[in-house]
Amino acid sequence: MRVCDYESPLGKMLLAADDAGLVGAWFYGQRYFASGLGDAEKNAEAETPVLTAALRWLDAYFAGDRPDVADVPLAPRGTAFQRRVWDVLLATPYGETRTYGELATALGSSARAVGSAVGKNPLSVIVPCHRVVGADGSLTGYAGGVDRKRALLALEGVHALGMRQRYA
Numbered sequence: 180m181r182v183c184d185y186e187s188p189l190g191k192m193l194l195a196a197d198d199a200g201l202v203g204a205w206f207y208g209q210r211y212f213a214s215g216l217g218d219a220e221k222n223a224e225a226e227t228p229v230l231t232a233a234l235r236w237l238d239a240y241f242a243g244d245r246p247d248v249a250d251v252p253l254a255p256r257g258t259a260f261q262r263r264v265w266d267v268l269l270a271t272p273y274g275e276t277r278t279y280g281e282l283a284t285a286l287g288s289s290a291r292a293v294g295s296a297v298g299k300n301p302l303s304v305i306v307p308c309h310r311v312v313g314a315d316g317s318l319t320g321y322a323g324g325v326d327r328k329r330a331l332l333a334l335e336g337v338h339a340l341g342m343r344q345r346y347a
Contacts (some may be wrong), residue, residue, distance in 0.1 A: 180216065180227040185234060188241050189327045192303070196229035200252030203301040204233065210322040211299055215256050221270045233305070240304065243334065245273050248305060255301045260288070264296035274335040280315050298322055304331065 180202065183326070185192040187206075192254035195203040195216055205212045232251045239246040246268060255265055267285055271277050281289040286293060300308040303323050309331040313319040 181227050181230060182216075183234070185225065185237055188235060189306075189323075189330055192237075192304065194212075194230055194233050196227055197254060200254030201229055201233050201302065201305070202254050202256060204237075204303050204305050205301065206303055206323040206327065209303065209324070211301070214299070214301060224270070236305065237298050241334070251305065253302060253305070255306065257296070257299065257301070260292070261296040263300060264293055265302070265306050266299055268300065268306050268308055268310070271307055274337060276310050276312045276316075276332070276337060278312055280314055281318075282311065294320070307331075310335075 180195060180197050182193055182195045183207050185194055185204075189206065191207045193203070193205050193213055194201065195213070200218060203213065203216065213301075227256045229252055236246045236248070236251050255262065257265065263286060264282065267282055279294050282297070283290040297308045297311050298320060300306050300322070303309075309321060309323075309328045318328050318332075
């Protein structure tokens with residue numbers, strides 16, 4: 180496991196990768212920060228091809244581009260259900276939102292179970308859990324904070340945050 184820091188416009192992030200891919204991308208101070216990493220792993224700073232790809236992806240994203248997530252090998256750690264939820268999140272297009280209920284219907288699950296898995300997403304920004312909103316379009320929960328969620332959606336062109344919006 181190797182880690183590095185990334186200075187995003189929304190605050191410092193910790194990125195972690197193993198030989199399989201990017202394991203985590205967390206905002207410092209967010210809920211579930213560096214979940215699953217031991218202290219030694221949190222201090223194993225090094226540049227790797229996976230981390231370099233993730234840094235490039237984040238630079239492009241925060242510059243307002245739409246980088247392809249396929250350019251970063253992803254290897255999030257989670258249960259089979261959590262990984263299914265995160266895969267559905269990856270399919271949510273840039274600039275669009277989905278409700279917890281829509282995700283639950285797509286997965287044949289409950290909105291509560293989906294919400295729990297969304298909240299434990301270890302790949303903030305890259306796996307776009309910020310694109311999930313409440314049934315009424317409200318900005319419910321975000322492990323990195325609702326202000327960051329609002330900023331990420333605004334970056335993607337979702338400006339009417341009180342109402343659910345879909346953009347092509």
